[in-house]
Amino acid sequence: MKKALIISHSVQSAEALSQLLKIEYFTQISIAENSKTAKKLVENDEFDLICINAPLAEESGIELSVHFARVTRSSVVIIVPQKNADDVNDALTEHGVLVIAKPINKHLFHHYLQFTECFRMRMLTVNEENEKLRHIVEDMKIINRAKLLLITCLNMTEQEAHxxxxxxxxDMRMSKMQIAMQVIKTYEN
Structure with missing residues (x-):
């Protein structure tokens, strides 16, 4: 089940984008007319794709696309008039926002969405790996703290503590981490 958010001040454009996304198997499509509504929707839900049809009624949509690229794990696409596409692309590439020029070519749109999905999946994989590494580092810090306590309190060498x-x-059929926590609890008081 793929979820998309379309932000467009034009109801007609939002409906046309919605039809294109349905062809791409997006089954849940939410529509917001402005950035305030869009931000509320993003606070309460997670989307696979956020598609901004720029310009919006009260802003260009560029800042909003950067905001969503920074605070979500969604693929972020901004659709801009052809005359602005190169400048907007130069400004948003470093933020990971894909820029599509109007009018939209359906065939290219399909490929753009495939690209954003591939990029999003790779990003999610990297995020998962980072989480695993963060947990490993946190565990190592706790284990090293326990070793230091054993060294200072029981005069063990580093090898003996290890x-x-x-x-x-x-012996206790527990993880090294659990033992380290017990050592810390015992000797840090």
Whole structure:
């Protein structure tokens, strides 16, 4: 189930974009007429694609696209008039926002959406890997803190402290992290 948010001050353009997205298997499509409504929708839901039909009634849509690229994991696409496309593209490429020029070519739109989906999936994979690494680093910090406590409180060497944590984990059938937490609880008071 793919979810999209269309932001467009033109009801007719929003409906045309909605039809294009349905062809691309987006089954849940929300429409906002302005940035305030769009931000509220994004606060309460997660979208695979955020599509801004620029300009909006009260703004260009450029700042909004940067905002969504920064605070969401959604693919962000901004559709701009042909005469502005190159300048907008130069401003938004570094933020990871895809710029599409009006009028929209249906065939190219299909390929743009495939590209954004591929890019989004790679980004999600990288984010997952970063989360795993962050947890590993946090675990290492706790284990090293426990080792330091064993070294300072029980006069162990670094190797002895390391071996102690491993042996306790094995003997008690617990993780090294759980043993480290117990050591910290015991010796940090």
């Amino acid at each position: 071996r102690y944590l491993e042996k306790q984990a094995m």
